[in-house]
Amino acid sequence: MISAEPMPHELAVAHQGRIYWLNGCLHEDDLQRLLNRALVERGYDSKGMRRLHQLALVSGMDIGEYTRRHSMLPMDCIATFDGNERSENPVLMNDKPDRPGMPLYRSTVAYCCHECITEDLQKAGFSWYRRYHHLFGVHWCVVHRRRLSIVNAPTPFTVPPHIWLQQGRLMSPEITPDVLPEVGFLTRYTQISMTVLERGRPFFLGAISDALMMRAFEIGLRPSPSSRRPTLLSDHLSGQNENAWVAKHVAGWETKKPFEYFANIDRVLGGEPPTYGYLMAMAALYETAEDAMESVSRQDCQLRDGLTGRNVEHCINESRVLSANGCSDTETLFAECQRFIEPIVSRLGFDSFYVAVALSYLGLPNLYAPRPSDAWAALIRFLHGESVATACIAESASRSDLRALLGICCGKVLLTLRRLRRKFMRRSDPVECRKNVMVHLVQAR
Structure with missing residues (x-):
């Protein structure tokens, strides 16, 4: 076989194509026989071996390194539950012989x-x-x-x-402009996409969700479908003045109406959006690509630092057990314990770190230090439509405490409160439980 070393930034499918071209192959079977012989000469058994792995070995590279440098798979899995690379799970990898290393959602276009x-x-x-x-x-x-x-x-x-x-x-495709603008949404999207492609690993799902939800809060967007704030992430995306581009790349965008929930974009804040949803959200929410990557990377590093020195697999599994019941037990305990980790830990019998990670994946405030319950009560009033001033006066809370609490809360807080309110509608004795969060769930209608 005439060898062909992968060139800088070369696609795996294109590297395969160069081997095919240089050796005068006429069919896929010709290429497979070439690769099989080359692998046997190097002492490998190619039976059952994935094509991406074959290309890595004939190039003298580790499969993980080859995947990171020459495939598009980093864009097919921007975030994972455990922060691990998808290349470690061949079941989830797109490895068709005609396009190894290409994303699942992309057709074969060069x-x-x-x-x-x-x-x-x-x-x-x-x-x-x-x-x-x-x-x-x-x-x-x-x-x-x-x-x-x-x-x-x-x-x-x-x-x-x-x-x-x-x-x-x-x-030339029918896409305008002919030249990428110096600034603006398209430039941020391009820069963010390039940076994510070059990253060595995915983000933790909980980290990227938390970062984007907190940023949405900061700029006044509606963090969840049940929030009373009028402007959604999808509305904010519409305001980027690139609707023609968005319509071409987001399925169903032509049906988007102002201030109406649009799942393919708005579920970025607390759901599992299409892969491109995270990139578009980052480009829309931040003023620069650097700000977007710094914010998400900082959140990701904090979560990874917490895992240092622990059994990562055990930690993730324990956290997954907790977050799997996110719509019931864990969220109920979160509200009953006034969002403090310590009483949740004592009632569940889990390590405090696992509880913190689980709350992060659920999109609930990850609070290590207790805060006054009057600030929590004021937060509930604020989330249900009262102004900051009115909520703070009603609950004798300071505005700085309320703003600090808002800074570490995220979009699923309001959704959780609304979900739980009906369950506790019949609770009474409000005088004795004046500062108990459940009373405010009933009152803040």
């Missing part, structure tokens, strides 16, 4: 940049397909900022870009 082709020919004598030309929704070269071209061929990756260019097979 993009390339005319400027990159010219530079490749000058430096290497041939061209190749790059990962960052295949980011979802990014139709511009991140290096040259020019619009990308699409290869008009049924099996585009089996031939290098410069050959398609010579044959006149490169087409």
Whole structure:
């Protein structure tokens, strides 16, 4: 077999295509026989081996490193429950022989940049397909900022870009603008996508959800469907003045109405959105890509630091047990114990750290230090429509305490309170329990 080392930023499917092209393969079976012989010569048994793994071994690379450098899988799993790479679970990996390492939701379309082709020919004598030309929704070269071209061929990756260019097979997609703007939503989205692609691991699901929900609170958005704030994340996205681009990349966007919940975007705050939902939310919620990545990364690091020195698998499993009952037992205890971890720990018999992680995954405030119950009562009034001043006066709470509590709460707090209110409607004796959170659940209608 004529070997072909993977080039910088080259897609795995394109690396495979170069091997196919250099060795004059006519069919997939020809390529498989080549790879099998090469692996046997290196002392490996290729039977049952995934194609991405085969390409890594014939390149002399570790499968994890090859996946991080040459696949699009980091974009197919931006966040996971346990913060582990999806490449460790082959069941979840898209490993079709015709497009190894490509996201599940993407068709086999090849993009390339005319400027990159010219530079490749000058430096290497041939061209190749790059990962960052295949980011979802990014139709511009991140290096040259020019619009990308699409290869008009049924099996585009089996031939290098410069050959398609010579044959006149490169087409320009109907996407505007021709040049990526210097600033704005599209630029932030592009920069965030590129940074996530280059990350060595996914975010913790609880970390990215918490960071985005807290940011939504800060800028006055509705954090959950039951909140009374009028503006949703999807409304905020509409205000980015890129509706044509959003409509092309978000299914059903044409049905979006002002101030109405739109699941594909709004479930980013507390649900499991499409992969692109996190990227669009980060680009819409923050003023710069750097701010977005710093905020989410800081939240992720705090959670990872808490796992240091612990049995990670055991911790995640324990936290999953708690959060699996998120709509019942854990949320009920959260309200009954006035959001303090210590009494929840004593009643459940779990380690305090596991409880903290579980609350984080559920989107509930992760509070280590007790706060006055009057601030908690004022928070409930505020979430149900009262102004900060009115809520603080009614509960003798300070505005600074209420704002501090808001800063560490997130979107599911209100949803939890509403979910629990009906259960406690018949509780009485409000004088004796004046500062008990359950009384305020009944009163704050």
